[in-house]
Amino acid sequence: MPGRIIKWIDQRFPLTSFVKHELTDYPTPRNLSYWWNFGFLAGVVLMLQVVTGIFLAMHYRADISLSFDSIQHIMREVNYGWLLRYMHATGASAFFFVIFVHMARTLYYGSYRAPRELLWWTGQGLLLLLMATAFMGYLLPWGQMSYWGATVITNLFQATPFFGDQIVIWLRGDYTVGDATLTRFFALHYLFPFIIIGAVVIHLVALHTVKSSNPSGIDLAAKDNIPFHPYFTIKDLYGLGWFLIVYSVFVFFLPDSLIEPANNIPANPMQTPNHIVPEWYFLPFYAILRSVPNLVGGVVAMGLSVMMFAFMPFLDRSRIPGGAHYRPIFKIQFYLFLLDMLVLGYVGYTPPTNQTLLIGQIATLCYFGSFLLIPFISRIEERWLVRRGLPPAVIALMESEALTIEQRRLKHRRRGEQA
Amino acid sequence: MNALVKVLVLCCFSIGAWANEVPLEKVNVATDAVTISRGAEDLMNDCHSCHTLKYIRYRDLVAFGIDKQKVDAWRGDQAMDSPLLGQFSDADAMQSFGIVPPDLSLMVKARDGGSSYVYSYLLAYHNSPDGVLENPVYPATKMPDALGIASATDAAQRTEIQGRARDIVSFLTWAADPHDAERKRLGYYVLGYLIVLTTLLYFVKNQIWGRLK
Structure with a gap:
């Protein structure tokens, strides 16, 4: 009977072939390490956020006179409302943590390189959507930090040439952050996750076209690929177990460690907090914003700092395949970059003094330097490595890649002659 | 990539090391019903005349296990479901202190340092050499020395007040997150x-x- 039902479906919808193509026959490199679990984890966190968010929305009031109280209503009176709210608030941090690790893995192993540029860029789009969603969600509790964070960030749009002030008013729906801002942020905060789901589908289509990269950085022979199901479904589920353990420690035992105390004070437009800090996941970018003395320059620098990742396929032109695996200098660069992110995070967290301002400016230069110097450093590194000798598999891959490039060029030239 | 994990772990540890401006006295809040009930009683006597706890209802106190007769005495003719609002109108408070005393329901969560902040704040009152009442934890405070720690001289009295402060903070910690x-x-x-x-x-x-x- 089940066989007949599936046959009936298959005549009308490609169910079996879809499962076969995307799961049971989908080739996945067998050498993937646990760093490759984080994409799956990001998907799980997205689902957690959507589900807890929908239930929170049933009890939340988007109205400046009610929203702060409605959060307390959820925390105190709704059945397991505290669990929903803490899961959602912790989930935001978990989402960024998982995404940052996912991105760090891509950078380390050079997974953004050809042919995976579009996969990387769709991921970049997802990062921007995630940041926008998190930023708008942070306004909803209507605490002091919510209000002043939204005020500071919407103010940045004043840097827009010609229409700066109008854009700020258009975004807020009012001259200051107020009821109009809250309701539209709520509407968009509810909408964006579904756009993210759509973008994730695109991200997965791109992934299933080019397939996963792997730690060796070399395309594997067919014998080294194994089907995604059951091998990686179980590996992902095992990783999910670990993730949920860490997540639960935060949700049940340290839920307030990720909530700024000032956000437990209702928003007060008449009183600026002593120092306005964004959530931890925005700190490095916030530090870059503050490091540039001029508003327009700061906004441009902050925007660029997020977008720099998208340029990686152009910046990293080394012929050595993969990422840091065969490239010792790239590896050092990668760790220095992480260190620089931590320094920027610290600078973003502390109230500005002359000293932290200077550290922030140096760290900002290092941040952009670590992207913009990649073409030059990788050229030198490549020459040095070739002279020193590379493993035969890598040389074979480099030669075959050089060959395809040459062929493409020849084809192009021939087409040009015909025309 | 393993180095990444190490760096992140170190980063997590360093967060706790960031210094506060005024060193706070650490307090271990109690979670037992007896201490919290005592804290509720002290709070009703020492704080509730000016401060509200608008997210706590009298019913919540009884549900937690505080003696119903005491709660009935506190609420007077107010309903069981009414929140712990102050007995002081905002206008009167403005006239007396120049400020509306903040609601205490979330006080423990709303300050860096949490319960230790509130505890240290309550006990930080002292008289300066010129006889002016000061509070180094929150110098701009408008609140009088509610527990009378500044005028307490002998050790027994100070210990008693410290105990009272701890009871109140324990109650407030419960109230911030029941x-x-x-x-x-x-x-x-x-x-x-x-x-x-x-x-x-x-x-x-x-x-x-x-x-x-």
């Missing part, structure tokens, strides 16, 4: 379940991967 105990209790079950589940998944994973040559 589900705290329930959350932690549930947390142990959830963690226990997840550890068993993850261990089982580990064995299943090894079994499945064992099929590969």
